[in-house]
Amino acid sequence: MHAEEKMTYEKWPAAPEKQTLEAKNKFLGFWFFLGGETVLFASLFATYLALKDRVPSADHALAKDLFEMPLVFLMTMILLTSSLTSVYAMYHMKNFDFKKMQLWLGITVLLGFAFLGLEIYEFNHYVHEFHHTFTSSAFSSAFYTLVGFHGAHVTFGLAWIIALMVRNARRGLDLYNAPKFYVASLYWHFIDVVWVFIFTVVYLMGMVG
Amino acid sequence: MSTYAQKRGFGATLWDYLTTVDHKKIAILYFIAGGFFFVLGGIEAMIIRIQLAIPNNDFVSAGFYNEILTMHGTTMIFLAAMPLLFGFMNAIMPLQIGARDVAFPFVNALGFWLFFFGGTFLNLSWFLGGAPDAGWTSYASLSLASEGHGIDFYVLGLQISGFGTLMGGINFLVTIINMRAPGMTYMRMPLFTWTTFVASSLILFAFPPLTVSIFMLMFDRLFGSNFFVTAAGGNTIIWEHFFWIFGHPEVYILILPAFGIFSEIIPVFARKRLFGYSSMVFATVLIGFLGFMVWAHHMFTVGLGPIANAIFAVATMAIAVPTGIKIFNWLFTAWGGSVSFTTPMHYALAFIPSFLMGGVTGVMLAVAAADYQYHDTYFVVAHFHYVIVGGVVFAVLGGLQFYWPKMFGTMLNETLGKITFWLFFAGFHLTFFIQHFLGLWGMPRRIYTFLPGQGYELSNLVSTIGALLMAVATVVLVINIIITVKKNERIGNDPWGDGRTLEWAIPSPAPFYNFKQLPLVRGLDPYWIEKMEGKKGMTPAEPLGDIHMPNSSIIPFIMSFGLFVSAFGVMYRLDYAWGLPVLIIGLVITFGSMLARSLKDDHGFHIHKEDLIDDDNEKGVKA
Numbered sequence: 009m010h011a012e013e014k015m016t017y018e019k020w021p022a023a024p025e026k027q028t029l030e031a032k033n034k035f036l037g038f039w040f041f042l043g044g045e046t047v048l049f050a051s052l053f054a055t056y057l058a059l060k061d062r063v064p065s066a067d068h069a070l071a072k073d074l075f076e077m078p079l080v081f082l083m084t085m086i087l088l089t090s091s092l093t094s095v096y097a098m099y100h101m102k103n104f105d106f107k108k109m110q111l112w113l114g115i116t117v118l119l120g121f122a123f124l125g126l127e128i129y130e131f132n133h134y135v136h137e138f139h140h141t142f143t144s145s146a147f148s149s150a151f152y153t154l155v156g157f158h159g160a161h162v163t164f165g166l167a168w169i170i171a172l173m174v175r176n177a178r179r180g181l182d183l184y185n186a187p188k189f190y191v192a193s194l195y196w197h198f199i200d201v202v203w204v205f206i207f208t209v210v211y212l213m214g215m216v217g
Numbered sequence: 218m219s220t221y222a223q224k225r226g227f228g229a230t231l232w233d234y235l236t237t238v239d240h241k242k243i244a245i246l247y248f249i250a251g252g253f254f255f256v257l258g259g260i261e262a263m264i265i266r267i268q269l270a271i272p273n274n275d276f277v278s279a280g281f282y283n284e285i286l287t288m289h290g291t292t293m294i295f296l297a298a299m300p301l302l303f304g305f306m307n308a309i310m311p312l313q314i315g316a317r318d319v320a321f322p323f324v325n326a327l328g329f330w331l332f333f334f335g336g337t338f339l340n341l342s343w344f345l346g347g348a349p350d351a352g353w354t355s356y357a358s359l360s361l362a363s364e365g366h367g368i369d370f371y372v373l374g375l376q377i378s379g380f381g382t383l384m385g386g387i388n389f390l391v392t393i394i395n396m397r398a399p400g401m402t403y404m405r406m407p408l409f410t411w412t413t414f415v416a417s418s419l420i421l422f423a424f425p426p427l428t429v430s431i432f433m434l435m436f437d438r439l440f441g442s443n444f445f446v447t448a449a450g451g452n453t454i455i456w457e458h459f460f461w462i463f464g465h466p467e468v469y470i471l472i473l474p475a476f477g478i479f480s481e482i483i484p485v486f487a488r489k490r491l492f493g494y495s496s497m498v499f500a501t502v503l504i505g506f507l508g509f510m511v512w513a514h515h516m517f518t519v520g521l522g523p524i525a526n527a528i529f530a531v532a533t534m535a536i537a538v539p540t541g542i543k544i545f546n547w548l549f550t551a552w553g554g555s556v557s558f559t560t561p562m563h564y565a566l567a568f569i570p571s572f573l574m575g576g577v578t579g580v581m582l583a584v585a586a587a588d589y590q591y592h593d594t595y596f597v598v599a600h601f602h603y604v605i606v607g608g609v610v611f612a613v614l615g616g617l618q619f620y621w622p623k624m625f626g627t628m629l630n631e632t633l634g635k636i637t638f639w640l641f642f643a644g645f646h647l648t649f650f651i652q653h654f655l656g657l658w659g660m661p662r663r664i665y666t667f668l669p670g671q672g673y674e675l676s677n678l679v680s681t682i683g684a685l686l687m688a689v690a691t692v693v694l695v696i697n698i699i700i701t702v703k704k705n706e707r708i709g710n711d712p713w714g715d716g717r718t719l720e721w722a723i724p725s726p727a728p729f730y731n732f733k734q735l736p737l738v739r740g741l742d743p744y745w746i747e748k749m750e751g752k753k754g755m756t757p758a759e760p761l762g763d764i765h766m767p768n769s770s771i772i773p774f775i776m777s778f779g780l781f782v783s784a785f786g787v788m789y790r791l792d793y794a795w796g797l798p799v800l801i802i803g804l805v806i807t808f809g810s811m812l813a814r815s816l817k818d819d820h821g822f823h824i825h826k827e828d829l830i831d832d833d834n835e836k837g838v839k840a
Contacts, residue, residue, distance in 0.1 A: 012820055029395065033320040037391040040421055044383060048425035051462075055433065055444065055455055062450030142442055146450035149442035153433070168815075175816050184818065 011184040020104040020181075025190035027183045038191040042198050049202050052154045053209060059150040060214075068145050069138040071214030080211045083126045084203065087162075090119035091200040094193045101189055106180040109189070113173055116196065120166045127159050151210070158206055161199050168192050236769040238322035239729055243329050244308035244624065248617075250333050251300030257340070258297050259691060261289035266648075266684040269677050272669040282665035283350035284367065288340075290353030291371065294467070295378060296336040298605065301613045302474045303332075303385055306413045308624050310389065312720035313407045315398025315738065317731045320391035321384075322767040323814070328385040330777035335378025338784050342370035352663060354464070357445035357456035361437060366788055372435045373784040377777070379424055379431070386420030389413050398719070399758040400738030404498065407718045407742075408491060411498050412477030415505040416470045422509070423466035430459035439787060454519060461512035469508040472604065473501060475612030476543060479565045482619050483547055485715050486562040487554030490742055493546040500539035500546075507536045517588045526585035533583035540576055544569060559713070560634035564615025567642050568607060575603030578653065593663070596656025602649045614641065614694070622712040626725045627705050633697035637690045644686025651676045651683075710754075717742035722755045730764045733829055764824040772810050779806030 011028050013019075026032045061070045097112035131152070134140040142152045169192050176185050225233075234242060264285050268276045277285065311319055319325050342348040349371035351360035360368045393414045397406070406414075434456065436442035443449035445456055484491045491497060513521060513529040547569055556562065578600040582588055591597055614637070622628045655676050660667065667673050711721040719736060720727075722744040734757035740746050747755055783803025790796035 033391050033395050036395060037321060037324075037387050040387045040390055044387070044421045044425050047422050048429055051426045051429035051459060055429070058452060058455055059444065059450065062452070064449045142436075142440065144443075144449075146443040146446065146452070149433075149436065149444055149451075153436065153442070153444075171812060171815055184820070188815075 011182065013183065015104065015180075015182050017104045021183075022102070024102065024104075024181070024183055024186035026187065031183065031187035034187045034191060038194055042194065045198060049154075049157070049205070052150075052157055053205065056150045056154045056210065059146045062147050063145040068147070069134075069140050070147070071151075071210075072217045074134055074138055074140060075211050075214050077211075077215065079126065079130055080207060083123055083130070084207045086119050086123045086126070087200055087203050090116045090123070091197055093119065094196045098190065098193050101181065101186060104181060109181070110173055110177070113169055113189075117166055117169055117173075120162055120169075120196075124159065124162055124166070127155070127162075131155075155206060155210065158199065158202055161195075161202070165192070165196050165199055168195065233769075235774050236326075236771045238318075238326045238767050238769055238773075240307045240311050240319050240322065240325060241624070241727060241729070243325050244304045244306075246329050246333075247300045247304035247307060248624075250329075250336065251297050251304055254292050254296035254336060254340075255301065256691070258289050258292035259688065261285050261292065263684060263688055265289060266681040268665060269667070270681040271678065272667050272674055274666055277665070279665040280350065283352075283663075284348040286663055287349045287352050287355075287367075287371075288343075291339065291349070291375070292336075293605075294353060294471070295375060296332075296339070298471050298609050298613070299382060300332055300336075302416075302471065302609070303328075303382075305409075305474065305478065305613075305616055305620065306385075306389055309620055309720055310410050310413045311392060311396070312623070312723065312727060312731060313410045313718050314393060314396065314401050315719050315732060315736050316392060316396040317735075317764065318767065319388050320395055321388045323770060323773060323819075324384050324388050326770070327773035327776060328381040328388065330773045331381030331384070331780070332378040334777045334781040335374045335376070335381065338377060338781055339370050339374030342367055342374075345370075354460055355434070355456075356460075357434060357437070357453040360434060361445055361453075368434070369438060369788045372431050372438065373788060376428065376431050376435070377780050377784060379428055380780075381777075382420055383424045383428075386417040386424070389417040390421065393417075398732075398735045398738055400743075402738075404495065405738055405741050405743070407477075408480035408494075408497055408501075409474070409477035411501055412473040412480075415501050416473045419466045419470045419473075419505055419508060423463045423470065426459045427463035430456055430463070433459075435787075439790070454516075457516055457519065458512070461515045462509075465512040465515065466505075466508045468601075468604070469504055471609045473504065475568075475609045476501065478612040478616040478619070479547065479568055481718065482561045482565045482615060483550045484717055484742070485619075485713055486557050486559055486565075487551045488557075488715055489550055489554040490717070490745075491546065492549035492552075493542070494741060496542055497546050500542040503539040504536060507532060507539070511536065514583055514585075514588075517585045518592045523585075530583050530585040534580055537576060537580050544573060544576075559618075560629075560631055560638055561615045561619035563635060563638045563642075564611045564618070567638070568611045568615070571607030571611065571642075571645070572604060575600060575605075575607050578603065591656060593661055594656035595652045595660045595662055598662050599649045599652035599656060602652070606645055606649070614638070619713075621701070622708050623720055623725050623727070625702075626707055627701055628708055628712055629701050630697050633693055633700070637693045637697065640686050640690035640693065644683045644688075644690060647683025647686060648680050649683070651679050655680075711744075715745075717745040719743055719755070722747070730766060730824055730829075733764075734761055735759050761826055761829060763826055764829070765821055766824060767821045768819055770814075770819070772814050776807050776810040776814075779803045779808075779810065782806060 011030065021027055026035045063070065093112050093116045097109045097116060100108040100112060140148050140151075142149060172185070172188055172192055234246060237243060237246075264277060265282070268274050268282055307319070307325070311317070345366065347365050347367045349355065349360075349363070349367040351363050351368060355368065355371055360371075393406070393410060433442070433444040437444050437446065443451045445451045445453045447453065480491055480497060511529055511533045513525060514533045517526050517529075547565075551566070578596070582591055582597065582600060618629050618634050655673060658672060660673050667677070708725055710724055712725065713721075716722075719738070722736065723732060736743065736755035737758035744755065780803060783800050786796050786798070786800025786803055788796070790800060
């Protein structure tokens, strides 16, 4: 099967994301990339844990003073749901239902923006209420770098998914763009997994002190 | 398609190389850039040795000496050794597994241009206010205090070239897993392919910690964060950990491909199959695995405590076991073989004892209690030059002589090659052997001069004379290359006569599609097997058909250039008003070209069957 071939529901294979050699390479290469990203975030987590609550003087806010459960719980739920909606999108991609895939990707993007908006609100809150800025202490630097790297990944993921949706809006699915949608959704899941760890290590462990 | 060898103007050739996605041309780019940086790092080494030739020398100032020693180390590791090895990986590995290209030709080009622009950026520091001066390890306690923009050049340059290396590593991994020819099972892969595979997985897991620590250093220096600022709660030891979590695997990233090159050279010139192939593979993987568990042996004197030091000491010593397996396998491969003493074989045979000496001092340094004595002395300098020059540089020089015909279709002069070898071999031992003793006598590393009457004069002079010999050897090599290119005597598929692996079954240089028909691999050393059965070439595994090829693209160049521009912006953001706009422009160029790449379909093109048949039959794989 050629990547450019016009596809129909009958011809659509069971694993459209890895039909051609290029697609197989993309699939595997992206998993390796996520392996490298895992080490990148592991390094950021290690730094955060080493520098947690390391502040120059007693008047700086610590983790237990900063975090509030309702906000981060809401953010977590939104991002987890967006992972679920991207699974629905891939389900429809595998069934050659382009319109429904776009719809669920659209919902994923909206949830992503909601998460990002809340994160911006959260950072803004810390800066103005607690004077917890990027430069105020080693703790704050490590916090904003870890959570901010995640936020940058969310931003990049949103731009990526939107670009794919717009680019392919008119022509539907084929074996050339199916792997592109698939790895974008893998990336989105990865972002979600990282957040699960941030929620646990930064927020939950932060609140208990 | 059949006229790829036609004469073209300089502009067309330049454009061809700027846009190429062909792994063989990218290899040549890596060799040109890596060779340039190798010479640059060599000049820096000569300045170091001239300064230290006599006591109280004032050839260079103390501050400039710090810049020179920093740039010598950084250049040699990141901009010479790694790119030269990447050159070999690109040039040879796809041919060895019977592939028509790497898995991601576009990303391959991007990796090269990122390295090129990162290295260029780093070296522009010489002209823009001074080079980095905190050593190649750039410990945060030193580098945060360094004035000017030297360290910023280090941070941004290495970040950009590091992205390129990471992409190269992923590319080679996927290529080896997905693109092997029919019959090329994992345990039939040549050792160089195996070592490329393991080195690439080390790159994948070792470079992200460097990326993170470099980001943190950049944030601390340019954005006011406090990761390493003790007064604000920071901790400079974090940098040391991350640097060595990257840095120790890095030395295996360098040495494993070197092992691979020697494992190719020795069987060819001993005319015997590699002794203990499976144990070689096992040892390679084990070295790669253990390489991640020993980083703190660079930090024995930090004060991590006796338990941590003991664990890391034992883990380090354990690496001597798989390395020893390899040494014996090379010896047993040559043992009883019908050895022909060509230039590559000279390097291979000289490598074994030279590298072994570096290994033995490595075990000495692994003894944590004794390391307090050796730490930061010339003993350490001698040790790592024995493994890196005696291992990696010998492999690069030997491999260059060995694979030159496969890359360029003409052979380097053997006599001049042997002159280079003997000068280099003698110069290398003269330079570094004595440094073990200098270190044991107490001479610290990274000092710009020493006083007379402390017993260091003669040894330092001997060391400098040795360095001169290596410089002369390099000049002879350059003369050799010029003569060879000028003469341009064409040679056939298998110029050494005893090639064992797939790359020797196809024309030299390989046609741009590599294999007209993918070969059928029937065992280890597939070409040797066919030759032993009286066949002229490989049996094809597929009928002659259309070949799918990737399109050339200028986007990798532009994407990397964007990061190069933005690096200036981020560095001068606080000094000049134009910094921020330049930063934004650079990022727009990079992300814009990423978007362009994503939006524009790139299906590549097909070479049609008829054109392949038209192609000079001599150059194709015989069916």
